[in-house]
Structure formats: C-alpha cells, structure tokens
Amino acid sequence: MRIAVLGAGGIGGYYGGRLAKAGHDVVLLARGAHLEALQRRGLTLRTPEGELTLPIAAAADGRGLAPVDLVLFCVKAFDTEAGARTIAPLVGSDTTVLTVQNGLDRAAALAAALGGGAGAVLGAAVYAALQLAGPGIVTRTGAEARITFGERGGAHCEAARDTAKRKGRVHGSWHDA
Numbered sequence: 411m412r413i414a415v416l417g418a419g420g421i422g423g424y425y426g427g428r429l430a431k432a433g434h435d436v437v438l439l440a441r442g443a444h445l446e447a448l449q450r451r452g453l454t455l456r457t458p459e460g461e462l463t464l465p466i467a468a469a470a471d472g473r474g475l476a477p478v479d480l481v482l483f484c485v486k487a488f489d490t491e492a493g494a495r496t497i498a499p500l501v502g503s504d505t506t507v508l509t510v511q512n513g514l515d516r517a518a519a520l521a522a523a524l525g526g527g528a529g530a531v532l533g534a535a536v537y538a539a540l541q542l543a544g545p546g547i548v549t550r551t552g553a554e555a556r557i558t559f560g561e562r563g564g565a566h567c568e569a570a571r572d573t574a575k576r577k578g579r580v581h582g583s584w585h586d587a
Contacts, residue, residue: 414439414472414500416493417484418448420540421510423548424555425482427453430466437467437475439496445470447546456549477502483509487516494523503529508559510534517561534559 411434415426418438430436430453438448448468455462469475478500485493490511501507506529509520517533524531538555542548 411435411480412476412478413437413480413482414475414478414497415482415484416497417482417486417489418444418453418468419484419542420548421536421538422482422484423453423542424455424538424540424550425484425510425557427455427462427464427466427548430464431462435467437469437478439471440468441470443545444542447544451546454547456543456547458551471496472499475500477505479505481505481507483507483511483520485511487511487513487519490516490519491523494520498524505529507531508534510536510557530561532559532561 411429413426413429413434413436415422415436416439418426418440423438426436426438438453440448445468448466452463452465455464481497481500483493483497497507501524507520507524509516509531511520513519517531521531534557536555536557538550538557539552540548540550540555
C-alpha cells in the first residue's frame, strides 16, 4: 500500500513509522529541521517498549509524487485548506484520505477543500500520548496507541473496510501490535 502522511509530527510520524515498519511504502511530508532530520537519519520512534530508527522517505510536499492509496492528514484544523493543496497531487479517485484533526467537522471541511477528488474522506480519533520530541524523533508514552476511523454517522463504507483490511486489523480500528 502506498501511503503519504501530511503532518509528520507526533501522530503522523508515529503512524507513518508504524506503517513503514509493517512494510508499506510510506512518504512523510514535513518541513524545516524535522524534514532535514528525516531525510538524513530517518525516523526514530521511542516507546515504553524500546527505540527504533527507520529509514523512511520524506519530502516537503506532494509535487512530483504519484497518487497514493491512503493519505493520513494530520495537520492542525486551521491548516486544512493549505494542507488540501499540498496533498492534491497525491489524491486520485481511489485514494482514501483519513483526517486526524481536532474538530467534528474536519472530514467534511477537508472533502470540500479537495473538491470531491478523493475516493473517500474519513474522520478519525486517536487515543495515545504521542509527541514530536525533536527533529526526526517521535515519542509514545503510556499505553498502546489506538486509532478509530470511519464515515460520519457511523456508516460502514467500503473505504474504511478496505483500509482496515489492508492494515490487517478489524474494520475501522488500528491498534499497536
């Protein structure tokens, strides 16, 4: 599965790293010192279970990259429109965009900003203590991380089912393995 992560901080970096470790083709979209560290040293994940550094693709934006199967959209709510422009080259008609943002209307706002070009835009909630500890370093403290996702109103859409199936987990939920 080809995956792009916009907003490769605590949440995006952690899940991008976990997906890369599981064998998926992941690119993290980042900026500044964080981008430089990712390109130079890779991504370091620190958890209560230990530390792991992964080589991972990183870029400043989606220009020059082909559409992906999944975009994890992990930017602050006020960056939704700008983020939509950044991921536009990566979004095809079969791309699922999973928004992990604060606010109840984020999936609808992102779908509107993308102009309906994505296959599906799903909302998500993350239950984890994650932070960007420094350039290229993401830390998880406490219990395992969990992400739950789906369409608004609890509908079981095909995109959510496919995304969960590709990850090898039950419908609509990922948990640390």
